[in-house]
Amino acid sequence: MITPEINPLQRLADGTVKQLNPFTGTEVWTVPGRANRPLPNYLPASQPLKDGANRYTCDFCTQNYRKTTPEKMRITNGKLEKELLLDEAQANPADVRLIGNLFEIVSLDYWKTNHNYQISKRAREHQERYLMDPTGHAHITDLVSTVWQAHHKCDPQDVPDFTSDQLLEASEAFFGGCHDVVVAKKHYRDDATTTADLCASGDLTPDEHFAYMKLSTMAQYQQYMENPHARYVSVFQNWLRPAGASFDHLHKQIVAIDQLPSKASREFARLHRTPDLYELYGYKFAEENNLILMENDHAFAYASYGHRYPSLELYSKYERLHPWELDDEQLRGLSDVLHACHAATGAAIPVNEEWYTRPIGIPATDARIPWHIVLKWRTTTLAGFEGATGIYLNTIDPWSLRDKVGPRLHQLADEGRLAEGLELS
Numbered sequence: 103m104i105t106p107e108i109n110p111l112q113r114l115a116d117g118t119v120k121q122l123n124p125f126t127g128t129e130v131w132t133v134p135g136r137a138n139r140p141l142p143n144y145l146p147a148s149q150p151l152k153d154g155a156n157r158y159t160c161d162f163c164t165q166n167y168r169k170t171t172p173e174k175m176r177i178t179n180g181k182l183e184k185e186l187l188l189d190e191a192q193a194n195p196a197d198v199r200l201i202g203n204l205f206e207i208v209s210l211d212y213w214k215t216n217h218n219y220q221i222s223k224r225a226r227e228h229q230e231r232y233l234m235d236p237t238g239h240a241h242i243t244d245l246v247s248t249v250w251q252a253h254h255k256c257d258p259q260d261v262p263d264f265t266s267d268q269l270l271e272a273s274e275a276f277f278g279g280c281h282d283v284v285v286a287k288k289h290y291r292d293d294a295t296t297t298a299d300l301c302a303s304g305d306l307t308p309d310e311h312f313a314y315m316k317l318s319t320m321a322q323y324q325q326y327m328e329n330p331h332a333r334y335v336s337v338f339q340n341w342l343r344p345a346g347a348s349f350d351h352l353h354k355q356i357v358a359i360d361q362l363p364s365k366a367s368r369e370f371a372r373l374h375r376t377p378d379l380y381e382l383y384g385y386k387f388a389e390e391n392n393l394i395l396m397e398n399d400h401a402f403a404y405a406s407y408g409h410r411y412p413s414l415e416l417y418s419k420y421e422r423l424h425p426w427e428l429d430d431e432q433l434r435g436l437s438d439v440l441h442a443c444h445a446a447t448g449a450a451i452p453v454n455e456e457w458y459t460r461p462i463g464i465p466a467t468d469a470r471i472p473w474h475i476v477l478k479w480r481t482t483t484l485a486g487f488e489g490a491t492g493i494y495l496n497t498i499d500p501w502s503l504r505d506k507v508g509p510r511l512h513q514l515a516d517e518g519r520l521a522e523g524l525e526l527s
């Protein structure tokens with residue numbers, strides 16, 4: 103039953119749109135006249151790109167494998183491989199790879215100290231094998247030195263020599279930590295001529311994007327399986343610096359935490375009162391309000407409402423399945439819709455891609471939360487009005503967003519840049 107006082111989308115006589123997010127309670131207003139402003143371009147300054155060094159500019163680039171932690175998993179030409187050694191990894195750069203974050207949000211030490219967490223058998227075996235290998239040993243020594251230097255704010259010559267035991271302990275986080283990064287192969291597009299031609303999600307082919315999604319769902323599952331104290335595993339992607347990215351190189355992050363976020367708890371309370379909340383305010387509501395952008399057999403997307411920023415939202419049609427439980431066809435369907443949303447957004451807009459998934463310990467019968475993803479366009483800065491009132495000013499209302507994205511989707515489809523099987527509105 104719909105709570106009578108919820109009216110998520112109201113257009114007033116003067117054109118102001120008032121939005122109330124039925125899942126989170128977020129209150130948003132769009133005032134008329136601001137939606138037509140041109141979208142900002144946040145790409146880095148354009149410098150000519152040479153074939154040499156400046157193609158491999160950041161630590162995530164394929165030439166810099168030594169600057170990142172050992173590979174936990176990778177997909178190359180559709181083939182999954184696990185726990186590689188450095189020489190193996192470098193010999194054949196991965197299409198997409200899973201590595202531990204060198205500077206974790208929630209550190210391994212947090213898990214060990216507060217939960218007596220031990221790294222998994224898989225991680226320990228990989229670590230021992232890696233350290234037995236001379237190239238691997240040198241790689242780990244360099245990484246431990248890098249982290250030591252950063253923590254002690256000292257020069258390279260002041261880093262001490264580490265004993266084998268110290269190396270073993272200090273490198274545990276690289277192999278069995280609970281904050282991972284899924285890194286795409288390319289920093290720049292294949293046809294790039296300048297440093298502004300970054301390779302964003304929408305610049306991948308649908309096949310490449312599927313491999314990227316597949317590895318991300320596997321990484322989320324592995325975090326849940328290997329850490330019994332993980333109540334929630336968050337998956338997100340920050341694109342460009344205004345969206346919080348430290349590198350302009352496409353990557354997702356997978357972070358385990360030991361509690362449900364309070365945002366999720368509030369949503370569960372709402373679901374308890376209204377178990378069919380997602381049916382009422384997902385597809386049906388978006389369709390009634392003419393906001394659907396596209397769908398295929400496995401997923402759909404719409405111009406969303408009730409978010410602090412202009413947002414595209416997409417849903418898996420498999421209400422009960424966790425991301426890693428979708429078979430390849432089902433996941434491919436969702437990946438194609440997400441890829442199209444990114445492609446229509448373009449590379450110049452900073453975007454947070456946020457995954458919303460049912461925590462593993464909560465059965466689908468208790469909380470009917472389908473896997474859904476929100477793409478937030480970080481085109482505005484929150485200011486005093488938001489802080490003081492809790493009401494967010496979003497510059498683009500959902501219908502204006504639909505009118506910006508819809509034609510772009512058709513154009514991309516005509517150019518053959520989207521996957522087959524998408525039904526565009």
Ligand SMILES: [Zn+2]
Pocket residue numbers: 158159160161162163164288289350351
């Ligand atoms: Zn890079």
